Each structure stands twice: as structure tokens, then as C-alpha cells.
Amino acid sequence: MxxxxxxxxxxxxxxxxxxxxxxxxxxxxxxxxxxxxxxxxxxxxxxxxxxxxxxxxxxxxxxxxxxxxxxxxxxxxxxxxxxxxxxxxxxxxxxxxxxxLMPGLGELMTARLQVRLDQLGWAPEQTTVILAAHGSPSSAKPREATEAAAKALARRGGFKAIHPCYVDEPPAIRDIARRSGQAIVLPFFAARAGHVTGDLPEELAAAAFDGPVLDPVGVxxxxxxxxxxxxxxxxxxxxx
Missing domain, CATH: 3.40.50.1400 (Rossmann fold)
Incomplete structure (x- = not known):
């Protein structure tokens, strides 16, 4: 009780x-x-x-x-x-x-990515992480949070590269996905809603990206x- x-x-x-x-x-x-x-x-x-x-x-x-x-x-x-x-x-x-912005989120994302890479048989040092997020044309806060997450991944994961990209500001998701080579998408979103179910797949399709996409962080x-x-x-x- x-x-x-x-x-x-x-x-x-x-x-x-x-x-x-x-x-x-x-x-x-x-x-x-x-x-x-x-x-x-x-x-x-x-x-x-x-x-x-x-x-x-x-x-x-x-x-x-x-x-x-x-x-x-x-x-x-x-x-x-x-x-x-x-x-x-x-x-x-x-x-x-x-x-x-919760403490420990970097470790959690790194662990999630590593599990999926192990399933794929991919080495982190040969894999780019596409950190897809919302962004905002009117506020720096969404970008700052996404970039902080990217830095946390860079400190822990040993990945080839981590590229933040956005629905509502540059760099666009399609532009990053188009030139990322062996890559995995980590949706930096709180829910499986319109940006994750609509905008993200549309952007990836526009880039002809057919790599793995994780569930959004919040689920x-x-x-x-x-x-x-x-x-x-x-x-x-x-x-x-």
C-alpha cells in the first residue's frame, strides 16, 4: 500500500x-x-x-x-x-x-540501439544513427534537447556518426537519410502519433531509405x- x-x-x-x-x-x-x-x-x-x-x-x-x-x-x-x-x-x-531531458536517457537509448544492432549483426562503428525529432522554427529548445541526446549517444555508443534531423526545421530527415549509408533511425518523440506515423515514413520514403526504424522513445x-x-x-x- x-x-x-x-x-x-x-x-x-x-x-x-x-x-x-x-x-x-x-x-x-x-x-x-x-x-x-x-x-x-x-x-x-x-x-x-x-x-x-x-x-x-x-x-x-x-x-x-x-x-x-x-x-x-x-x-x-x-x-x-x-x-x-x-x-x-x-x-x-x-x-x-x-x-x-531525464537523467539516464542517453544510456537507455544507447542500450536500445545496441540490442537492435546485435540483432542485425551490425557493428556500431560502422553504423550511423539518424536521430529524427520534431524541431521548431520558432524555438531553440527542441533542437537543444535533441542535440543533447545526440551528444549523450556520442559519448557512450561508439557509433560511426549521430545526425540529428527534424520535421519542422533543417536539416530535413530526408536529406540526412539520403546520404547516411548503413544507418538506423531513432525517433526522438514521446508518442506514436502523427509525426511518427505520417511525417517520418514520408521523409524516409522520399530518401528511398529502407533501413531499420526503432519505436519512438516514449513508448x-x-x-x-x-x-x-x-x-x-x-x-x-x-x-x-
């Missing part, structure tokens, strides 16, 4: 305005993955895209631990998310870093354990 001092956990993602229901279902599945690691703990999960759902999900919560299921700490995490939570009636919370089973470490650290720091 959870102790009284343990805060509830609230996981919030961007969601998909054009397909809100599918991403709400994905968030319910994500909440189940968290509950499996936090037996007895209250865990709620929601997207910002389903506007009428957020007030219902946060109702009754008091000072939860917020886990932003985003890849950077840009405008959505720093401004829009706090505003939406306040509008929904949540007055206090403490927050972990967003998923894309890996190991990612919830990474987030749990950040939640536990925050819980202990708040109690000290």
Missing part, C-alpha cells in the same frame, strides 16, 4: 488534436505501465489535446508529481502546460524534467522505469 506521504503522479503529453481519442487511449496504457511500477500509488495520465478531459483528470488532485511526457522544455512545458493545469483547477504541483517499456527514477528522486527531495 502506498504511504500517505507519497504524492499522486500526473503524466501529461501533448496529444494529437486531429486524433485525440487514440492518444488518450495511449495515455491510459502509459498510466497502466506506471501503476505496474508503483503499486498502490495513484497515477493519472492525460493529453492536452483532449481539452474537456483535463479538468476531469486533475479533479481532486493536491500537489501531485507532474511528469511531462514531452521531449524538451520549450513553450509547451514552461508556459502552456502550467497555464492549462491552472485553468483546469490544479493549483500546486512539483515537476520532473520532461522525458527528453519503450524501459522509459517508464527511467521516469520512475526521476519521480522517486523528486519525491525524496521534496520530503527532505
Amino acid at each position: 502506498a504511504q500517505a506521504t507519497e504524492r499522486a503522479v500526473l503524466v501529461v503529453s501533448h496529444g494529437s488534436p486531429s486524433h485525440p481519442v487514440s492518444q488518450e487511449i495511449a495515455m491510459r496504457d502509459l498510466a497502466c505501465r506506471f501503476r505496474a511500477l508503483l503499486p498502490g500509488r495513484e497515477v493519472r495520465a492525460v493529453t492536452l489535446a483532449a481539452r474537456t478531459v483535463l479538468p476531469k483528470v486533475v479533479a481532486g488532485l493536491e500537489d501531485p508529481i507532474l511528469c511531462p511526457w514531452f521531449m524538451s522544455d520549450g513553450w509547451f512545458v514552461r508556459t502552456h502546460l502550467p497555464n492549462r493545469l491552472a485553468e483546469a483547477g490544479l493549483s500546486r504541483w512539483v515537476s520532473t524534467p520532461p522525458l527528453g 519503450w517499456p524501459e522509459t517508464t522505469a527511467l521516469a520512475l527514477a526521476a519521480i522517486t528522486h523528486l519525491q525524496r527531495a521534496s520530503a527532505a
Whole structure:
């Protein structure tokens, strides 16, 4: 049973305005993955895209631990998310870093890549990692988070090269994929939504790229354990 001092956990993602229901279902599945690691703990999960759902999900919560299921700490995490939570009636919370900036993510990505390369029989030093991400023409934060992830991979993986590339800013995914040779794509996204299911395959098809593509970071089973470490650290720091 959870102790009284343990805060509830609230996981919030961007969601998909054009397909809100599918991403709400994905968030319910994500909440189940968290509950499996936090037996007895209250865990709620929601997207910002389903506007009428957020007030219902946060109702009754008091000072939860917020886990932003985003890849950077840009405008959505720093401004829009706090505003939406306040509008929904949540007055206090403490927050972990967003998923894309959580400690240990570099090690997790390296391990995931190594498993797949072992399955393929590929040597890391002969393989380029295409780090496909969202990017933004109006903010440096998404690029900074992606480049930090690329540096973490470079320190640990021994890969031939790591090339960040983006949906919404240069370098374009198709341009990187077209000239990468033996390469594997790591989608630096929090969910399997429109950019991963639409934009990414379109960009790779335009480059005639037929190499392996991993699942997006946010849906890996190991990612919830990474987030749990950040939640536990925050819980202990708040109690000290």
C-alpha cells in the first residue's frame, strides 16, 4: 500500500488534436505501465489535446508529481502546460524534467540501439544513427534537447556518426537519410502519433531509405522505469 506521504503522479503529453481519442487511449496504457511500477500509488495520465478531459483528470488532485511526457522544455512545458493545469483547477504541483531531458536517457537509448544492432549483426562503428525529432522554427529548445541526446549517444555508443534531423526545421530527415549509408533511425518523440506515423515514413520514403526504424522513445517499456527514477528522486527531495 502506498504511504500517505507519497504524492499522486500526473503524466501529461501533448496529444494529437486531429486524433485525440487514440492518444488518450495511449495515455491510459502509459498510466497502466506506471501503476505496474508503483503499486498502490495513484497515477493519472492525460493529453492536452483532449481539452474537456483535463479538468476531469486533475479533479481532486493536491500537489501531485507532474511528469511531462514531452521531449524538451520549450513553450509547451514552461508556459502552456502550467497555464492549462491552472485553468483546469490544479493549483500546486512539483515537476520532473520532461522525458527528453531525464537523467539516464542517453544510456537507455544507447542500450536500445545496441540490442537492435546485435540483432542485425551490425557493428556500431560502422553504423550511423539518424536521430529524427520534431524541431521548431520558432524555438531553440527542441533542437537543444535533441542535440543533447545526440551528444549523450556520442559519448557512450561508439557509433560511426549521430545526425540529428527534424520535421519542422533543417536539416530535413530526408536529406540526412539520403546520404547516411548503413544507418538506423531513432525517433526522438514521446508518442506514436502523427509525426511518427505520417511525417517520418514520408521523409524516409522520399530518401528511398529502407533501413531499420526503432519505436519512438516514449513508448519503450524501459522509459517508464527511467521516469520512475526521476519521480522517486523528486519525491525524496521534496520530503527532505
